[in-house]
Amino acid sequence: MRQLLRRISFYLVALWASVTLNFLIPRLIPGNPAQALIARFQGDVDPQSMHALEILFGISHESLWTQYWQYLGNLLHGDLGLSITFYPTSVSQVIAEDLPWTLGLVGLSVVISAALGTLLGIIAAWRRGSMLDTLVPPLLTCLHAIPYFWLALLLLYLLGFILNWFPVSGGYDSASLTPGPTLDFLTSVVSHGTLPALTIVLSSMAGWMLRMRNTMMTTLSEDYVLMAEAKGLPQRRVMLRYAARNAILPNVTGFALSLGFVVAGALFTEVVFSYPGIGFALLQGIQNSDYALVQGLFLIIAVAVLIANFFADVLYTVLDPRTR
């Protein structure tokens, strides 16, 4: 319980840090380009939105302290400013529309890649020195060194453009379908999501596998594994219930910490496939100097990763009796 409270307070501090960082970035960087931008919009935007943007970018005559409270107040009301790219849509609306796509894509791919990678890692450690253990790790290492967006480009070119197996862009067939709980829409979503998901799974699998293989090596040399073998338990039982079960624990922490990188990779993947999620919106924000959008998207990514980390921590506490 104490442990849990400690973790909760840490995540609250981390949350506060990301929010404050978001507030400070436009104010600390000299020659803030957002200021020039806002001058251009003077008069086009209604005064209230203008004020919100001024607070966001630090263009205000009030003291930094007052600005900070105003900023926090706006944030609590879900006001992240107006997006210039999707004017007059607010940043929160853009996020609300794009987040489900990214959550679905990343969530599913991470689960698949973690499960596959962990399983491969278990088998590779168990059959140390076998064909699988000799060939697969270097191959996955190679995959791991491929930039997400380049793997995405390759898959897009080969499977989408040349072979024409999958659609090359978008999240669904937006020309002929409207989003809704229909079978047509769902199949369209799945076929559009396959290539991006494949990219993320292939790129991130190596991490799970190599980590699992290494921790499994450690548990395999433990006495209780030897004891289990000596008792004549079935091999599969020793491998999964004795060695793997104890090796999986450190990987939960690894899972949490590498999540940030997977999310970043997913952003690039979305850019290549023009997938209607957070990553693609981020690219549009960058291209249009839409600072409010870029900042809002960063904040939501940071919060999402923090929440995922927190759950991994809780899971760790539940799984490991020593922490209780």
Add this chain to the structure above:
Amino acid sequence: MKTTSRPAATASNSSTPLPGAKDLTTVQVSERWREVWRGLTHNPRVMVGLCIMTFFLLVAIFGPFFLQRDPNALSSDALLPPSARHWFGTTQTGQDIFVQLIYGTQTSMLWGLLTGALITILSLVIGLVAGYCGGVVDEILSLLMNIFLVMPSVPLAIVLATYIPYKGPVTVALVITLTSWAWGARLLRAQTLSLRKRDFVEAARASGETTFRIIFYEILPNEIALVAAGFVGSVLFVILAEAGLEFLGLGNITIVSWGSMFYWAQNNDALMLGAWWWFLPPGLSITVLGTALALLNYAIDEIADPRLRRVRIPKRR
């Protein structure tokens, strides 16, 4: 070899005041380095990694010197596939992709290594100071480390890079350094914590050495393997992250690098034009170099942790 073994030797003889101890430790140290060297040269993965690294370094240093051509030079040979005249084909504006790749290798390698070194130094200072000093200093630095660990570093780097008005390799290097030092720092802090109570550190403290000297001359040489692994890992991460940021157009797109080659290929619809030769060379370079770095990294891990070493074990039933 000689230069790397020297700090370890001086460190141990300054903390052992016994006469004659110096010769003993020097022998032990050189024995240890010989073992490390054997581990390096007898491991095929290390050899592959080292060869690839050397190849890329040679290309980066001497390639542009031999070519002496402007990688941005336009010509009328637009979007040609690879041929004898243009080895790797041309871009839409007739730039030679082979020339671009060689110059790009130079830029990307240079900034990759520099940024990797910067990250290593920053994480080293923070990790060692936090681990050695303990107390409030450690609490604060650890909190900072943990916050940067859970914060998604690449998106943060993207936000910073969008705001900085000057676009170029320096900006990219700085934002990546600022956002990704925490990994190395955490590992080094943990290692320092376990070292600070050892006898040789106590002895150094008792003999009145300054904190600075203890941290960087006594403790640091014992963490060289970790630092080396951290450096190799950072360079790998940096090369991927730099290419990513430049791909998004956050670098200086007029300077030829692997990342800016992607940027131009993507923005000219190289894929839809079927120009595979445009985006293949820079991506292959990153992948091959990245694999080499990863191989080196695992090799360093294996040298530090013998349990991970690849040994032939009789097959299980």
